[in-house]
Amino acid sequence: MTLVTPPPIPRAAGSVPLLGHAIQLIRDNLxxxxxxxxxxxxxxxxxxxxxxxxxxxxxxxxxxxMLIDLGPSLDKGRFFEKMGQLLGDSxxxxxxxEHVRKRRQLQPAFARTQISRYVDIMRAETDAAVGTWIPGRxxxxxxAMVKLSLDMxxxxxxxxxxxxxxxxxxxxxxSVVMNGVGAxxxxxxxxxxxxxxxxxxxNAARDAVRATIHHAVAELQESGQDTGDMLxxxxxxxxxxxxxxxxxxxxxxxxxxxAVAGTETTASVLSWALHEITRNAAIERExxxxxxxxxxxxxxxxxxxxxxxCLDRVIxxxxxxxxxxxxxxxxxxxxxxxxxxxxxxxxxLAYCQHALxxxxxxxxxxxxxxxxxWLDEAQAQAFTPGAFLPFGAGKHKCxxxxxxxxELVTALATIVRRIRFEPTSHLEVRPVAGATVRPSTLxxxxxxxxxxxxxxxx
Ligand code: HEM
Numbered sequence: 001m002t003l004v005t006p007p008p009i010p011r012a013a014g015s016v017p018l019l020g021h022a023i024q025l026i027r028d029n030l031x032x033x034x035x036x037x038x039x040x041x042x043x044x045x046x047x048x049x050x051x052x053x054x055x056x057x058x059x060x061x062x063x064x065x066m067l068i069d070l071g072p073s074l075d076k077g078r079f080f081e082k083m084g085q086l087l088g089d090s091x092x093x094x095x096x097x098e099h100v101r102k103r104r105q106l107q108p109a110f111a112r113t114q115i116s117r118y119v120d121i122m123r124a125e126t127d128a129a130v131g132t133w134i135p136g137r138x139x140x141x142x143x144a145m146v147k148l149s150l151d152m153x154x155x156x157x158x159x160x161x162x163x164x165x166x167x168x169x170x171x172x173x174x175s176v177v178m179n180g181v182g183a184x185x186x187x188x189x190x191x192x193x194x195x196x197x198x199x200x201x202x203n204a205a206r207d208a209v210r211a212t213i214h215h216a217v218a219e220l221q222e223s224g225q226d227t228g229d230m231l232x233x234x235x236x237x238x239x240x241x242x243x244x245x246x247x248x249x250x251x252x253x254x255x256x257x258x259a260v261a262g263t264e265t266t267a268s269v270l271s272w273a274l275h276e277i278t279r280n281a282a283i284e285r286e287x288x289x290x291x292x293x294x295x296x297x298x299x300x301x302x303x304x305x306x307x308x309x310c311l312d313r314v315i316x317x318x319x320x321x322x323x324x325x326x327x328x329x330x331x332x333x334x335x336x337x338x339x340x341x342x343x344x345x346x347x348x349l350a351y352c353q354h355a356l357x358x359x360x361x362x363x364x365x366x367x368x369x370x371x372x373x374w375l376d377e378a379q380a381q382a383f384t385p386g387a388f389l390p391f392g393a394g395k396h397k398c399x400x401x402x403x404x405x406x407e408l409v410t411a412l413a414t415i416v417r418r419i420r421f422e423p424t425s426h427l428e429v430r431p432v433a434g435a436t437v438r439p440s441t442l443x444x445x446x447x448x449x450x451x452x453x454x455x456x457x458x
Pocket of ligand 1 (some may be wrong): 266393395398
């Protein structure tokens with residue numbers, strides 16, 4: 001058998017000493033990564049940290065290999081290392097056996113029976129949020145969705161152990177840290193050590209977030225109550241290796257991870273879905289008709305979730321066109337075979353879901369929001385394997401996928417039936433990437449749908 005030598009991996013143009021590709025990334029990170037898909041092949045090298053090779057994996061088959069086949073043997077890489085500066089050691093930063101153990105401890109909180117209990121809380125939180133929106137007054141929808149997502153998560157995770165002022169502080173501090181993490185992935189490490197205001201703000205916000213979460217965990221631990229929420233589940237979980245209950249420090253890291261992994265992501269998807277529903281009258285009408293027919297005026301429940309296929313397609317299409325993931329990383333620990341290439345130990349591998357989901361070779365007419373592309377299940381299955389990865393794949397696949405889909409259906413069903421949005425700004429709603437991809441700004445007036453028949457005229 002003749003071994004075919006693979007072509008050399010190209011290096012993306014524009015890298016400069018000490019900074020790598022930081023200038024292009026800071027200027028327009030999404031545009032830069034998207035341009036790599038059109039200019040280079042299945043693998044392309046960029047420089048984030050001078051001296052370390054980062055390979056952007058662009059081919060869906062190779063992405064699947066990296067996530068599934070190589071999953072157990074790879075470290076999590078640069079993005080998760082930077083997240084670790086906030087989170088400490090948690091399920092999201094761990095690799096190998098440590099990851100397996102941590103994931104097993106969290107799993108019961110995401111069991112189907114638990115999720116069914118969360119729906120009523122999620123709906124109540126959405127109703128409460130809608131109640132605070134002043135009819136006709138401009139609303140920062142993205143901000144409102146961040147608050148709603150955090151409320152839903154905090155109420156299920158902490159059973160309401162955070163007061164309103166703490167909520168706000170946590171949300172503001174988290175936003176500083178998440179933007180900072182995004183920047184730290186793109187900038188060389190030496191820039192973190194310069195005492196610039198930007199770095200000082202990041203450190204102060206990170207310490208504040210950790211202190212808030214630690215305080216909430218310690219309070220609940222002291223109270224000894226079993227509130228039946230995720231925090232209680234963790235308080236009663238044991239560390240398999242040590243045979244002891246988790247320490248407050250370990251629990252704080254896991255809870256903080258859930259707050260981070262489950263807030264910006266859900267908030268962005270909710271915001272984009274409302275944006276698309278608002279600007280596509282036919283889709284809005286279809287969603288409303290389905291909600292009327294299935295719910296007949298009563299609130300959405302857990303049993304309704306599989307009975308809303310139109311809303312499901314809207315969510316799926318939102319997860320395609322407006323995915324929140326911009327650079328998911330891994331790192332080789334030993335020399336590793338990736339397709340025909342052999343990659344040395346210590347190489348960073350990364351893929352961009354946002355760019356992948358917008359590739360015209362994988363999705364025809366990719367920039368058009370078209371929920372009906374998912375209408376025919378057979379056609380949907382025919383999309384190239386590895387082309388649509390809303391929750392990733394392999395051993396690190398999102399643990400909160402069912403939780404997130406439940407939140408998305410519950411919140412959207414509740415909001416869309418009560419509120420008609422109207423854009424109030426001519427500013428283009430653009431995707432921007434910090435730690436995740438989110439809408440730049442989304443300003444809309446919220447009108448109550450008091451009379452559904454009358455509202456349908458709009
Ligand atoms: C629409 C919302 C969400 C999206 C698009 C999303 C997406 C993802 C993706 C793509 C991954 C895999 C990352 C990798 O390959 O390393 C992931 C992992 C993870 N997600 Fe989500 N997620 C969402 C919501 C949530 C929620 C609500 C939670 C928790 C309440 C959550 C918790 C996690 C955790 C803990 C991990 C790490 C899993 C592991 O490494 O074993 N996510 N998420």
